[in-house]
Amino acid sequence: MNQNMTPFLDALKKYIDEEVSPFDVPGHHMGNADNLFKDYVGELTYMCDVNAPRGLDNLNHPSGVIDEAQKLMAECYHADEAFFLINGTSSGIMAMIMATVKAHEEIILPRNCHKSVINALVLSGAIPVFVMPEFDKNLEISNQPTVEDYIEKMDKHPNAKAIFVINPTYFGATNDLKRLALEAHKRGMLALADEAHGAHLSFQDALPIAAMDANFDLSAVSMHKTGGALTQASVLLRKGNGVTHYDVFKALMVINTTSPSNLLIASLDSARHYLYFNGNEKLTEVIKMGNDARKRINCIPGFKARGREYFIDQGSYAYDCTKLVIELESLTINGFELYNILKDEYNVQMELAEQYVVLAILAIGTKQEHLDNLVNALSDISKKYYVEKRSYPKYQYDSPFPKMVMRPRVAYQAPVKRVNLDDAIGLISKESIMIYPPGIPLIIPGEVFDQNIIDRIKQYKKTKATVLMDYDDLTVSVVDYEQYLENRDNVEDRFDD
Numbered sequence: 001m002n003q004n005m006t007p008f009l010d011a012l013k014k015y016i017d018e019e020v021s022p023f024d025v026p027g028h029h030m031g032n033a034d035n036l037f038k039d040y041v042g043e044l045t046y047m048c049d050v051n052a053p054r055g056l057d058n059l060n061h062p063s064g065v066i067d068e069a070q071k072l073m074a075e076c077y078h079a080d081e082a083f084f085l086i087n088g089t090s091s092g093i094m095a096m097i098m099a100t101v102k103a104h105e106e107i108i109l110p111r112n113c114h115k116s117v118i119n120a121l122v123l124s125g126a127i128p129v130f131v132m133p134e135f136d137k138n139l140e141i142s143n144q145p146t147v148e149d150y151i152e153k154m155d156k157h158p159n160a161k162a163i164f165v166i167n168p169t170y171f172g173a174t175n176d177l178k179r180l181a182l183e184a185h186k187r188g189m190l191a192l193a194d195e196a197h198g199a200h201l202s203f204q205d206a207l208p209i210a211a212m213d214a215n216f217d218l219s220a221v222s223m224h225k226t227g228g229a230l231t232q233a234s235v236l237l238r239k240g241n242g243v244t245h246y247d248v249f250k251a252l253m254v255i256n257t258t259s260p261s262n263l264l265i266a267s268l269d270s271a272r273h274y275l276y277f278n279g280n281e282k283l284t285e286v287i288k289m290g291n292d293a294r295k296r297i298n299c300i301p302g303f304k305a306r307g308r309e310y311f312i313d314q315g316s317y318a319y320d321c322t323k324l325v326i327e328l329e330s331l332t333i334n335g336f337e338l339y340n341i342l343k344d345e346y347n348v349q350m351e352l353a354e355q356y357v358v359l360a361i362l363a364i365g366t367k368q369e370h371l372d373n374l375v376n377a378l379s380d381i382s383k384k385y386y387v388e389k390r391s392y393p394k395y396q397y398d399s400p401f402p403k404m405v406m407r408p409r410v411a412y413q414a415p416v417k418r419v420n421l422d423d424a425i426g427l428i429s430k431e432s433i434m435i436y437p438p439g440i441p442l443i444i445p446g447e448v449f450d451q452n453i454i455d456r457i458k459q460y461k462k463t464k465a466t467v468l469m470d471y472d473d474l475t476v477s478v479v480d481y482e483q484y485l486e487n488r489d490n491v492e493d494r495f496d497d
C-alpha cells in the first residue's frame with residue numbers, strides 16, 4: 001500500500017472545500033454558530049467537526065475512506081486489521097475482552113492493570129486469574145510478572161481463554177512477548193496486549209518489540225499517548241485467525257458511539273503517516289535526548305534517573321527508554337510534592353507522581369529546551385530540599401494487592417452498603433479505588449479490604465494526588481453480604497482462590 005496516502009484527511013479537506021449547505025448534526029453547522037471556544041481555536045477546527053456526511057464514510061460500518069485509512073494503519077503496525085477507536089484504548093480493551101472471554105470464562109492477567117481492564121471484566125463477566133507483577137520496593141511501583149509466573153497460571157488454569165499483557169507498563173517495563181504468545185498459543189489461549197503506552201514501539205529498533213510483531217492476537221494502542229494523534233484517538237489491532245473480524249466488530253458495536261469525532265479520525269490518519277515516514281529518525285533523537293538528560297539528572301544531589309539497566313535488574317525483559325523515571329533520594333519532599341512544585345514554581349508538567357518517583361513521558365513532541373527546563377528545575381529544587389543522609393521509610397508494602405473472593409461483575413451488581421473505610425476490613429469492595437494517573441486500582445470490585453489497603457488509601461488521600469473513589473469522605477461501597485445471601489443462588493458466585 002502507499003503509506004504516503006492520507007485518505008481520510010484528504011476526504012475531510014475536500015468536503016470542507018466543497019462549501020456544502022449543512023443540515024446534518026452537529027448543529028453548529030461547520031462553525032456557523034457563535035462560540036467562544038471557536039473564537040479561541042479557530043473556525044477551521046469547527047469546520048472539520050462534521051459527523052458522517054456522504055464521502056466521509058462511517059466508523060461503525062467502514063467501506064470508504066475510513067476503511068482505506070484503517071488498512072494503512074494495519075499495514076503500518078504489521079497487523080492484519082486495524083479498528084479506529086475514538087474513545088481511547090479503554091474502549092479497545094473493553095471490546096477486546098468482550099470479544100474473547102465470556103462470562104464465567106477465565107482470563108490470565110497482571111493485577112497492575114488499568115481500570116479499563118477491570119471494567120471490561122465487569123462487562124464481560126469473565127473470571128480474572130491474576131498473575132502478580134514483580135514489585136519494585138525501592139520505587140514502590142509494579143513492573144511485569146515473570147514469564148514463569150504466567151506459565152504457572154496457564155498450566156493451573158488450562159481452560160483460560162486468554163492471557164493479557166501490558167506492553168510496556170506506565171514506567172516502561174516490558175515482558176518476553178514472543179515467548180508469552182508462543183506459550184499461550186501452544187495451549188489454545190489467545191494473547192492480548194494493552195499497548196496504551198506503546199504506540200511508538202514499532203518505529204525504532206532500540207525499543208522493545210510491539211505486540212503485533214510478537215504474534216499477539218489483539219492489541220489496543222493509544223495513538224494519542226505517544227503516537228501523535230489527538231487525545232482519545234486509539235486503535236485496536238488484530239492479527240492471525242485466533243479472533244475473527246466479526247467478534248471484534250460485534251464488541252465494538254456495543255462500545256462505540258454512533259457519533260465518532262472526525263477530528264480524531266483525521267488525527268489517526270495523519271499520525272500514522274508521520275510515524276511511518278519520520279518515526280525512526282524522531283525517536284532516535286528522542287532516545288538520545290533522554291539518555292543525555294539521565295546523565296545530567298544523575299549528577300544532581302537528590303535525584304536518580306532510572307533507565308534500562310535499572311529496570312532489567314528489576315526483572316524487566318527489555319525497557320522502553322522513552323520513559324524518564326526520576327527517583328527521589330534524600331529530599332525533604334515526596335514525589336507528589338515534587339510533581340506540584342515542578343508545575344507551580346517551574347511550569348514543568350510531569351506525567352505522574354508516586355511516593356518516591358516522578359515520571360516524564362518523552363515522545364515525538366519532546367523538545368530539548370523543555371528537557372533543559374526540567375533538568376534546571378530539578379537542580380534548583382535540589383538546592384532547596386536535599387538533605388544529606390536523610391533516608392525514607394521505604395519498603396512499606398510487601399503485598400500491594402488485596403485478595404479477590406468474588407467475580408468483579410458479581411460484586412459490581414451485588415447489593416451495596418456504605419461504610420467507613422476504617423470499618424471495611426474483611427468486607428468485599430464494590431468499587432475500584434485508584435490514584436489517577438496511573439489509574440491502576442488499589443482495590444477492585446470483588447476484592448477484600450485489608451489493613452494494608454486501608455492504610456494506603458488513607459496515605460494517598462493525604463497527598464494532593466487525585467484519588468478516584470465513590471465518595472470523598474473516607475467512606476467506601478462494599479457488598480451487603482447479608483442481603484446478597486438472601487438470594488441462595490448467589491452463594492456459588494463466591495470463591496476463594
Ligand SMILES: Cc1ncc(COP(=O)(O)O)c(C=O)c1O
Pocket residue numbers: 087088089090091113114116166169170194196197222232234437438439
Ligand atoms: C496501562 C494503561 N492501559 C490503558 C489505558 C487507557 O487508555 P486510554 O486513556 O487511551 O483510554 C491507560 C491510560 O492511562 C493506561 O495507562
